[in-house]
Every structure is written in structure tokens, then in C-alpha cells.
Amino acid sequence: MLNQEDKPITSALSLPNSQSSPEETSSVLQIWGKTPLSGHVNISGAKNSALVIIVGALLCSQDCRIRNVPLLADVTRMGEILAALGVKLTQNADVLDIDASHISHTKAPYELVSQLRASFFIIGPLLARMGVARVPLPGGCSIGARPVDLHVRGLRAMGAHVQIDHGIVHAYLTGANKRLQGAKIYLDYPSVGATETLMMAATLADGETTIENAAQEPEVADLANFCRAMGAKIRGAGTNTIVISGVSSLHSVDYSIIPDRIEAGTFLLAGAMTRSEITLSPIIPDHLTAVLAKMRDIGIRVVMDSPKQMRILPSQSYRSTDIETLPYPGFPTDMQAPFMSLLTLAQGDSVISETVFENRLGHVPELNRMGADIRVKGNHAIIRGVAMLSGAPVVATDLRASAALVVAALAAEGKTTIQGLHHLDRGYEHLELKLKKLGAKLQRVQEPSDLEPATPPIESGSLSSPA
Numbered sequence: 001m002l003n004q005e006d007k008p009i010t011s012a013l014s015l016p017n018s019q020s021s022p023e024e025t026s027s028v029l030q031i032w033g034k035t036p037l038s039g040h041v042n043i044s045g046a047k048n049s050a051l052v053i054i055v056g057a058l059l060c061s062q063d064c065r066i067r068n069v070p071l072l073a074d075v076t077r078m079g080e081i082l083a084a085l086g087v088k089l090t091q092n093a094d095v096l097d098i099d100a101s102h103i104s105h106t107k108a109p110y111e112l113v114s115q116l117r118a119s120f121f122i123i124g125p126l127l128a129r130m131g132v133a134r135v136p137l138p139g140g141c142s143i144g145a146r147p148v149d150l151h152v153r154g155l156r157a158m159g160a161h162v163q164i165d166h167g168i169v170h171a172y173l174t175g176a177n178k179r180l181q182g183a184k185i186y187l188d189y190p191s192v193g194a195t196e197t198l199m200m201a202a203t204l205a206d207g208e209t210t211i212e213n214a215a216q217e218p219e220v221a222d223l224a225n226f227c228r229a230m231g232a233k234i235r236g237a238g239t240n241t242i243v244i245s246g247v248s249s250l251h252s253v254d255y256s257i258i259p260d261r262i263e264a265g266t267f268l269l270a271g272a273m274t275r276s277e278i279t280l281s282p283i284i285p286d287h288l289t290a291v292l293a294k295m296r297d298i299g300i301r302v303v304m305d306s307p308k309q310m311r312i313l314p315s316q317s318y319r320s321t322d323i324e325t326l327p328y329p330g331f332p333t334d335m336q337a338p339f340m341s342l343l344t345l346a347q348g349d350s351v352i353s354e355t356v357f358e359n360r361l362g363h364v365p366e367l368n369r370m371g372a373d374i375r376v377k378g379n380h381a382i383i384r385g386v387a388m389l390s391g392a393p394v395v396a397t398d399l400r401a402s403a404a405l406v407v408a409a410l411a412a413e414g415k416t417t418i419q420g421l422h423h424l425d426r427g428y429e430h431l432e433l434k435l436k437k438l439g440a441k442l443q444r445v446q447e448p449s450d451l452e453p454a455t456p457p458i459e460s461g462s463l464s465s466p467a
């Protein structure tokens with residue numbers, strides 16, 4: 001099944017050349033703004049699908065082939081977590097082969113789980129496959145308390161014993177057959193992670209599980225499709241009621257991950273902010289409905305070239321609007337920060353209300369440093385449009401904040417220097433290469449002594465003169 005070039009994941013799932021490893025926190029991204037972009041962007045596989053689908057492979061005791069896997073720090077970490085459980089992974093470009101026929105450990109390492117939220121979701125498949133799982137409380141972006149009570153309550157409803165001691169969640173099954181039992185579960189909030197954890201757990205449970213008030217995000221439906229392709233019986237994924245009839249085992253699969261709607265939205269914003277015309281593909285337009293509705297609202301024109309290709313047309317100015325982040329199909333919280341960057345340049349006042357996470361406005365002081373006029377009141381950001389942004393040294397506080405600073409920098413006068421790139425590298429495959437291909441002027445530098453080049457780098461004919 002694998003060719004000569006396949007390598008173990010721990011060495012092979014390397015980051016793109018232009019990006020640092022998460023440990024290289026000293027590197028910074030310099031962006032010289034106000035360069036119009038043009039051309040085409042290839043959208044990568046969805047990070048949040050890839051992560052949970054890799055986790056879902058734990059359910060299967062035969063080979064899983066996963067395609068369109070983005071090369072991201074988070075994906076590397078997730079591979080390392082599975083490897084620590086004794087799972088074999090090999091990767092060739094964007095194809096990842098996972099052989100979880102033999103799971104030798106049921107405890108996930110803290111150093112890895114503490115780095116990304118999705119790693120906690122292994123608790124569902126591990127428990128279903130092995131009857132026991134020990135998983136540290138997860139990390140991920142610091143955007144709120146992010147408890148795991150809904151995951152735990154759901155697993156308990158399915159008959160698991162769950163204890164939390166010294167920061168480790170220990171879940172186990174007792175009884176003769178050590179199988180989870182189907183249950184009726186109502187989620188107090190349509191949590192993406194809890195829906196995914198419980199849906200995976202239920203695929204191998206005894207009997208039928210119903211998850212009410214389930215998350216409807218496309219990544220949940222993608223996971224369900226992956227599980228179904230392995231023989232799981234799941235109905236209703238993508239709606240608020242998911243019904244899973246447990247089966248005794250799952251079989252081999254070859255599955256391709258959906259395009260990343262958040263990456264696509266971020267490139268649309270980069271185009272809008274620089275008043276450029278760019279095309280994106282592949283995309284699934286339905287996954288971008290709320291974002292496109294807001295873009296249209298403020299006067300940005302986006303057209304479909306074909307069912308999977310979108311084109312943003314240049315607009316000279318745009319209006320303000322109000323946004324409330326909500327679970328899907330509402331406006332995605334993961335687009336809140338980059339959309340705020342766009343609204344800093346709109347005509348008039350906008351209000352963004354972040355309702356999903358209680359602490360996801362860390363980018364506001366950084367955007368203000370670039371000349372934006374934003375005030376925060378509780379979970380609301382009041383954005384007064386300004387005529388221009390100006391480049392400044394800024395720090396990315398989380399993954400989507402880093403994207404917000406990149407798109408703001410592309411539109412700002414002069415040079416922006418962004419620190420905290422380990423956040424960016426978690427979630428955007430080849431971002432710098434993709435932007436350079438569109439004509440953006442940017443470079444990553446590793447050493448503080450490199451920080452002050454007078455002019456942007458000249459890139460193989462694509463850049464003409466310094467900003």
C-alpha cells in the first residue's frame with residue numbers, strides 16, 4: 001500500500017519549508033502592506049476535519065488512508081499522539097496512512113495533548129476500542145475556559161466511569177463485554193468537540209445513541225462521512241439530531257478531507273482588504289454561507305466561476321455591519337478575528353459580539369496598535385472604521401488572531417512585524433508561500449538581528465519595488 005518514500009509520521013509530517021516549528025518562537029513574519037494581490041489560491045484540507053478524522057482512525061482495526069491532509073503543526077502533533085499510543089502512521093505528501101490495528105497504550109502524553117484541543121477527542125474512540133482511556137485535560141487556543149463537561153457527561157450517559165484526577169481524565173468501562181451502551185444524550189450547548197467525541201464513541205457502542213442539540217459544523221458531517229465509509233451507521237450528521245447505531249467493528253477506508261472553509265474565508269478577506277481580484281478553489285460554497293452573507297452586506301462582490309471555484313472582485317470601499325458569532329450555520333467564531341480586521345477599514349461603526357468563547361478578543365489591542373479604532377465592552381467589540389492602517393510590531397495571541405494580523409498587515413501602510421508565529425503554523429498550510437504567489441511582500445526571519453531590513457525581499461520577479 002505504501003511506496004518507498006513513505007516515512008514514519010514523527011519524522012515525515014514536517015512543516016512546510018517556509019514555516020518554523022512551534023518551538024521556534026523567536027521567528028517573526030514581516031509584511032509590507034498595500035500591495036494588490038492577484039492570481040489563484042489552492043485551499044488546503046480542513047484542519048479541524050483532519051484532526052478529528054485522524055482521531056477517528058483509532059476506531060478502526062484495519063488500515064485507513066486519509067487524503068487531502070494539510071501539513072500543519074497541529075496535524076504533526078496529532079500524529080505524534082497516535083504514535084505514542086502505538087499506532088503506525090506513514091505520510092506521503094497529503095496522504096496519511098494510519099494502521100491502528102494494534103493500540104499498545106491507552107494513556108496520552110500530557111506534553112502533546114496540552115498543545116491542541118482536538119487531542120482530547122481521542123477519549124471517545126479509545127474508550128470504545130479499548131474500554132479504557134487516560135487523557136490529560138486539553139490545551140488549544142487560550143480563548144476561554146473550554147471545559148470538557150459535555151464530553152464527560154455524554155460518556156457517563158453511555159455507561160463509562162469517568163474520574164478527573166491531577167489534570168487527567170480517566171474513563172473506563174466495567175462489565176463483561178466492556179462496551180459502551182447506546183444512550184439518549186442532550187447537549188446543553190452544540191459543542192463541536194463533544195458531538196465528535198460522543199459520535200465516535202457511539203459507533204462501536206451496544207445499541208442506538210441519539211445526540212440532541214448536536215453541533216452541525218461541516219467538520220462534524222465530514223467525520224460522520226469518514227466513519228460511515230468505514231461501516232459506521234450514522235444518520236443526521238450536519239443536523240441538530242444525530243442517531244448512531246453501534247456496530248461491532250469498522251473496516252478499512254480511503255477518504256478525502258473537505259476543503260478548509262476558514263482558510264478560504266481568510267483568503268477572501270485578504271482579497272477584500274487589499275481590494276484585489278483573486279480566485280480560490282476548491283471550496284464548498286455552502287460552508288461559507290454566513291461569511292459570504294456578511295461580505296455581501298458590506299458591499300464586497302464574490303462570484304462563482306464554477307461549483308468549486310470562487311472569485312472575489314475588487315471593491316474600493318465597504319460599509320460597516322454587525323456580527324454575532326454562533327454555532328454553525330451561524331457566523332463562525334474562527335472567522336471573527338480576521339473579519340474584524342476588514343471592518344477596521346469599513347465606513348462607519350460595526351459591532352462584533354463573540355458569543356461562542358468568552359475570551360476571544362485578544363487581537364483587538366494589536367489591531368489598535370496598527371491604527372484601528374476598536375473598543376471592547378464585555379464580549380462586544382465596537383469598531384469605528386478608519387481610513388488606513390499602519391504597519392507596526394504586533395503579537396499573535398491565538399491561531400485566528402494571527403490570521404487577523406496577517407490580513408490587516410497586507411492592507412497596512414509600511415511594514416508589520418508579527419510575533420507568535422507558532423499560532424499561525426498550527427492552522428494555515430503554506431500560508432506565506434500562498435500569499436507570495438499572489439504577489440504579497442513578506443518574509444519570515446529567524447533572528448532578531450534580521451529584523452530591520454530596509455526593504456522587502458525581492459521574490460523571483462513577482463516583486464518590483466520596495467513598499
Ligand SMILES: CC(=O)N[C@H]1[C@@H](OP(=O)(O)OP(=O)(O)OC[C@H]2O[C@@H](n3ccc(=O)[nH]c3=O)[C@H](O)[C@@H]2O)O[C@H](CO)[C@@H](O)[C@@H]1O
Pocket residue numbers: 048051117118144145146147148149150151152189190191192193194215333334356357358
Ligand atoms: C479542533 C476543533 O475542531 N476546534 C474547533 C472547535 O473547538 P471546540 O470543539 O473546543 O469548541 P466547542 O464547540 O466545544 O466549544 C464551544 C463552547 O462550548 C463550551 N464547551 C465545550 C465543551 C464542553 O464540554 N463544555 C463547554 O462548556 C466551550 O467552552 C465554548 O464556549 O469548535 C470551535 C467552535 O466552532 C472552533 O472555534 C474550534 O476551531
Ligand SMILES: C=C(OP(=O)(O)O)C(=O)O
Pocket residue numbers: 048116117118139140141334399400427
Ligand atoms: C480554536 C481553534 O483551534 P483549537 O480548537 O485547536 O484551539 C481554531 O482552529 O481556531
